[in-house]
Amino acid sequence: WLHWGHPPCGAKRHMDLGCSSRVSVQVGGAKHWRLHPLLNETELQEQGLGNWSQVLQPLEVTLHPGDALVWFPGWEHETRILIGPSISLSLHFLSPGDSAYQNTFSAALRHKVSQNCQWEHLRQK
Numbered sequence: 001w002l003h004w005g006h007p008p009c010g011a012k013r014h015m016d017l018g019c020s021s022r023v024s025v026q027v028g029g030a031k032h033w034r035l036h037p038l039l040n041e042t043e044l045q046e047q048g049l050g051n052w053s054q055v056l057q058p059l060e061v062t063l064h065p066g067d068a069l070v071w072f073p074g075w076e077h078e079t080r081i082l083i084g085p086s087i088s089l090s091l092h093f094l095s096p097g098d099s100a101y102q103n104t105f106s107a108a109l110r111h112k113v114s115q116n117c118q119w120e121h122l123r124q125k
Contacts, residue, residue, distance in 0.1 A: 001091075006084035013078040020092040023070045026063035029086030033069055035059040036076040063088070 013036065016022060024033075036058050062082065063069055071077065 002087070002089055004085055004087045005081050006086070007081045010080035011078055013076050015074065015076045016092070018092065019073045020094050021070060021072050022090060022092050023068055024063070024088050024090040025068045026065055027087040027089060028065055029081060030062055030064050030083035031086050031088060032062045032080045032082050033060065034078050035071055 010031070013034075061069060
């Protein structure tokens with residue numbers, strides 16, 4: 001995907017569909033990113049996944065030309081253009097992951113889908 005725009009445009013908080021990782025490379029301008037983990041602490045504790053309070057803080061970063069950001073499936077994210085024109089290229093790719101992460105991700109995604117009515121069409125039948 002090729003993205004371009006001017007301040008104060010950006011993308012509202014959302015989660016990309018699919019089970020592939022993403023990379024975004026900033027070509028021009030500057031864009032601020034905020035990435036949110038898949039689950040909150042309460043949901044992790046309910047699933048017996050422990051106390052991940054430090055991991056659950058949103059990650060914030062500003063990309064300038066030549067910078068790249070990689071994130072994994074299930075992370076919600078939002079952007080805001082700081083300096084325009086902003087031009088960035090985003091790609092998705094399959095990456096091998098360890099089975100513990102994949103199992104945790106799958107369980108967490110199923111839980112998230114079951115809690116959010118806008119994902120009704122993704123529920124397993």
